[in-house]
Amino acid sequence: MLHHGAPPKLPDPAEEMTALIELPPGDPGSPPHRHSGPVYGYMLEGEMIFELEGEPARVVRAGEAFWEPGGDVIHYQAANNLSDSWSRFVVVMFCVPGVPMLTYVGDEELEARRDRRAPRPN
16 A cells, blocks of 8 residues: 545645656755645655655655645655655646646745744754
């Protein structure tokens, strides 16, 4: 079993998008952002540093699944953890029709929500 859990509420109505994400060695991934609905993913190869608001950053390795609830939760990192090889993963994203699948979060909002980010190692 790759993933088991109670699914979050889907937007109503909802659209779905499946994408292959490929990150070159050391790529930091997308800047902080959020999704309008839940996202489910599977790591095909490599490693990714995965960090959601309120959770400590963790490494997701090839063969592991991950998910995020979407909505108001900020996705801080989805970075390639390897400096010498590519990381690739597949995501299935649900979103509100007519709303961008991914919305970047500005510095002002990041600062206002700084207390919601899990402590990070120095």
